[in-house]
Amino acid sequence: MIQEVNPEDLPENQEEEQPAEVLPDDTPIDLEEEFKASNVQEVLDKLDQELIGLAPIKQRIREIAALLLVDRARQQMNLTTETPTLHMCFTGNPGTGKTTVAMRMAEILHRLEYVRQGHLVAVTRDDLVGQYIGHTAPKTKEVLKKAMGGVLFIDEAYYLYRPENERDYGQEAIEILLQVMENNRDDLVVILAGYKEKMDRFFQSNPGMRSRIAHHLDFPDYGENELMEIAKMMMRDLNYEFSPEAEEAFREYIQRRMQMPHFANARSVRNAIDRARLRQANRLFAGDTKNLKKQDLKTIEPEDIRASSVFQEGVPDPDPALSQ
Amino acid sequence: MAMTNPGSRITQGTFSFLHDLTDDEIKAQVEYCLSQGWAVNVEFTDDPHPRNTYWEMWGLPMFDVKDPAAILYEVNECRKAFPHHYIRVTGFDSTRGWETPRLSFIVNRPTEEEPGFRLIRTEDEGRTIRYTIQPYVTEEKPENERYR
Ligand SMILES: Nc1ncnc2c1ncn2[C@@H]1O[C@H](COP(=O)(O)OP(=O)(O)OP(=O)(O)O)[C@@H](O)[C@H]1O
Numbered sequence: 467m468i469q470e471v472n473p474e475d476l477p478e479n480q481e482e483e484q485p486a487e488v489l490p491d492d493t494p495i496d497l498e499e500e501f502k503a504s505n506v507q508e509v510l511d512k513l514d515q516e517l518i519g520l521a522p523i524k525q526r527i528r529e530i531a532a533l534l535l536v537d538r539a540r541q542q543m544n545l546t547t548e549t550p551t552l553h554m555c556f557t558g559n560p561g562t563g564k565t566t567v568a569m570r571m572a573e574i575l576h577r578l579e580y581v582r583q584g585h586l587v588a589v590t591r592d593d594l595v596g597q598y599i600g601h602t603a604p605k606t607k608e609v610l611k612k613a614m615g616g617v618l619f620i621d622e623a624y625y626l627y628r629p630e631n632e633r634d635y636g637q638e639a640i641e642i643l644l645q646v647m648e649n650n651r652d653d654l655v656v657i658l659a660g661y662k663e664k665m666d667r668f669f670q671s672n673p674g675m676r677s678r679i680a681h682h683l684d685f686p687d688y689g690e691n692e693l694m695e696i697a698k699m700m701m702r703d704l705n706y707e708f709s710p711e712a713e714e715a716f717r718e719y720i721q722r723r724m725q726m727p728h729f730a731n732a733r734s735v736r737n738a739i740d741r742a743r744l745r746q747a748n749r750l751f752a753g754d755t756k757n758l759k760k761q762d763l764k765t766i767e768p769e770d771i772r773a774s775s776v777f778q779e780g781v782p783d784p785d786p787a788l789s790q
Numbered sequence: 791m792a793m794t795n796p797g798s799r800i801t802q803g804t805f806s807f808l809h810d811l812t813d814d815e816i817k818a819q820v821e822y823c824l825s826q827g828w829a830v831n832v833e834f835t836d837d838p839h840p841r842n843t844y845w846e847m848w849g850l851p852m853f854d855v856k857d858p859a860a861i862l863y864e865v866n867e868c869r870k871a872f873p874h875h876y877i878r879v880t881g882f883d884s885t886r887g888w889e890t891p892r893l894s895f896i897v898n899r900p901t902e903e904e905p906g907f908r909l910i911r912t913e914d915e916g917r918t919i920r921y922t923i924q925p926y927v928t929e930e931k932p933e934n935e936r937y938r
């Protein structure tokens with residue numbers, strides 16, 4: 467017996483596009499409840515506590531979170547079906563917190579269910595662009611696949627585009643990126659990062675890229691007081707503390723270092739602390755090693771800071787790994 | 791046979807007696823593979839013989855993707871490149887002791903109507919008959935020219 471199978475009977479052909487139900491205008495919606503349910507406040511609070519300063523950035527992130535929440539409510543009411551474009555651009559000088567904030571952003575997008583897994587894949591040109599013909603596309607796609615379900619963070623994105631070399635393989639990576647940013651908006655969010663001027667130039671030559679970016683966030687440099695706050699927070703996290711004189715020395719260090727080349731905001735602070743810890747360890751070893759107390763292990767003294775070449779020679783400490 | 795398997799659809803791997811899986815159903819299966827820590831492969835062939843075990847690999851096994859959308863992306867790329875081939879997704883378990891595919895299912899068929907297999911009977915010594923099958927599509931046409 468041969469049984470006819472009508473293609474219409476097959477389940478895959480039965481999910482006819484249901485016309486979206488039109489809900490009455492007075493259908494209630496509790497945004498407050500939605501907000502609580504998403505647990506986004508937790509991430510926003512953490513952002514507030516763990517990051518010193520950055521007021522305009524925090525404000526923008528709160529606005530974006532509100533926008534996404536309202537958008538989600540609108541989807542529930544069938545007022546929209548489109549996934550909003552969420553690709554972003556973070557501009558700012560080195561060490562202003564772009565990578566750190568991108569990680570938080572991935573978490574926020576995850577809690578609001580705009581990305582499914584919430585991980586962050588951070589790459590630069592070398593991870594995307596190949597060395598020979600036919601190498602770039604698979605490389606770029608590999609990275610895109612890893613990032614799907616999460617956030618792809620492209621640091622110094624403008625190096626993808628090398629106008630001086632018309633056969634540069636970076637262009638190929640850009641084209642694949644553009645395609646995926648458009649067609650797979652449900653699957654990943656791309657965040658481009660870098661210095662403002664270079665990024666602006668990059669967008670000028672790549673209008674397709676600019677038009678796909680919904681949010682531009684510009685990270686301000688930190689002031690002296692903020693850098694001190696950041697230093698104290700980093701020290702606390704590492705279970706170290708400045709003696710009162712050392713704190714004064716460190717403030718002076720920052721004042722001087724800020725004027726020198728290659729100043730990298732919070733990263734310079736972190737590196738300065740790392741070097742101070744190194745000098746402290748050497749000092750403890752050189753001294754009376756038998757009669758130390760716990761307090762000695764915790765405390766950074768002014769000489770641990772003033773030994774820096776910032777004070778001695780008026781130039782940043784030479785250290786290849788920590789050159790910033 | 792005709793009732794459970796209309797036409798001559800090949801039935802290899804899991805789910806092959808069901809209707810073709812939708813993309814969402816494929817994603818759900820891949821989600822399961824990923825949750826088990828299996829590496830997911832996309833493979834294709836135009837030789838439907840059941841003993842054709844090793845299909846061509848589409849790219850490398852995807853060891854460190856986190857989301858099924860990435861696999862579906864490659865499935866679609868493969869569909870674009872090989873619309874007239876069978877394509878399957880395989881979940882490979884690399885755990886010591888398994889080291890084998892744990893799940894495999896078809897995600898693309900070359901045509902609506904699959905012509906099926908010819909049964910070949912060979913008379914042997916005495917009155918013994920030996921049986922074998924031959925896919926109609928492989929009888930005359932070489933690889934990459936079948937199902938068109
Ligand atoms: N506002 C802040 N409060 C506390 N720590 C901060 C803050 N901003 C940055 N940091 C710390 O400074 C370091 C550098 O920050 P991050 O890597 O995010 O900067 P970046 O802008 O990505 O720099 P680059 O452009 O050089 O990649 C990190 O260790 C981070 O924890």
Ligand SMILES: [Mg+2]
Pocket residue numbers: 564565566621
């Ligand atoms: Mg960074």
